[in-house]
Amino acid sequence: MGWLSHSICNANEVGNWSPIRLIRDGPLLSHLFFADDLILFGHADNNQAWVMNDILDEFCDYLGHQINMQKTNIFFSKSVDDSLGRRISGFFGFQEVTNFGHYLGVPLLHDKYTNNTLRFVVDKVHSKLTSWDARQLSFVGKVTLAQSILLSIPSYFVQAMMVPKGVCDKIECIVRKFVWGFHNGSSKMTLVSWDSVCQPKPYGGLDLRQLKDYKTPFMMNIGFNIISNVNALWIQVLWSKYSP
Known part of the structure; x- marks a missing residue:
């Protein structure tokens, strides 16, 4: 995973990879890793798809592994045109989803928590x-x-x-x-x-x-981390969205 992260960071530095922002003026996001799970972020266009695919192919060749297509999904924001989304998902061969479901038992995408949500x-x-x-x-x-x-x-x-x-x-x-x-x-x-x-x-x-x-x-404890651990990525995202 370290090799993959280094490759993505290099692509960011030379301008090949187009990271996204969850909030205007928020921190740039290109990838998140946790154990052997990862999420890649990028703009929905053909050039970005080629860049991602090339890096993933190099990573698989380096390790001698293959991407599990059944366990890999692709998610587009609501502003992405449906036809463009179908072309990109078909290019990768990943299943397009409208929700990431649960991770470690917690829903990744959700509205306000209610009794029905939980x-x-x-x-x-x-x-x-x-x-x-x-x-x-x-x-x-x-x-x-x-x-x-x-x-x-x-x-x-x-x-x-x-x-x-x-x-x-x-x-x-x-x-x-x-x-x-x-x-x-x-x-x-x-x-x-x-x-x-x-x-x-x-x-x-x-x-x-x-x-x-x-x-x-x-x-x-969460409140203490938000105040004291200001360099953490998730806290920077929260501050950029909710801080006065």
Whole structure:
């Protein structure tokens, strides 16, 4: 990946590669790498397609690999003409998509987060719950599973987005029903309030954490990075769009 990044940077310096800006006066974007995944950015024109294709061919020849066409997609902005988009996607042989889908469980392109947007998180928790036979578990076993698995599933999403209160309430409702159990198809009566259950053990609780308590520290961490790590690319993009 280092060789590919170096080739793209060289193409930028000589003016062959045309990077894009997500925001007017924002930083230039030509490529993003994460592990073995990458996104290439460029203007939608025939010359740029040839430049990208030549660099990718050199990269594949250098490593002796081939691009997986089934796992590679091409995405155009709304301002690109449909006929031009079809020609470029046909030139590369990549499938044209209108959405990048999810990466590490998080949607890459989305509007404002709503309860429906994050419905998949609730469904993920519910599917995990239904895969266990709660009748075979003791109360301690249910609490342990709820603490280690059920409440850990949404924690990743909370780190990357502001999860609506309605989604948190639905997930905690699923966890409460799982912990207290069912009788004849109906939820058993809760013996103590959920706030008491989520208290630390020295204070009489079971040390379960409420999802609303997850959100605040993660959002504070993002805010701290925005203020302190101003040289990071993603922070430069945010500053160029939202800073006064």
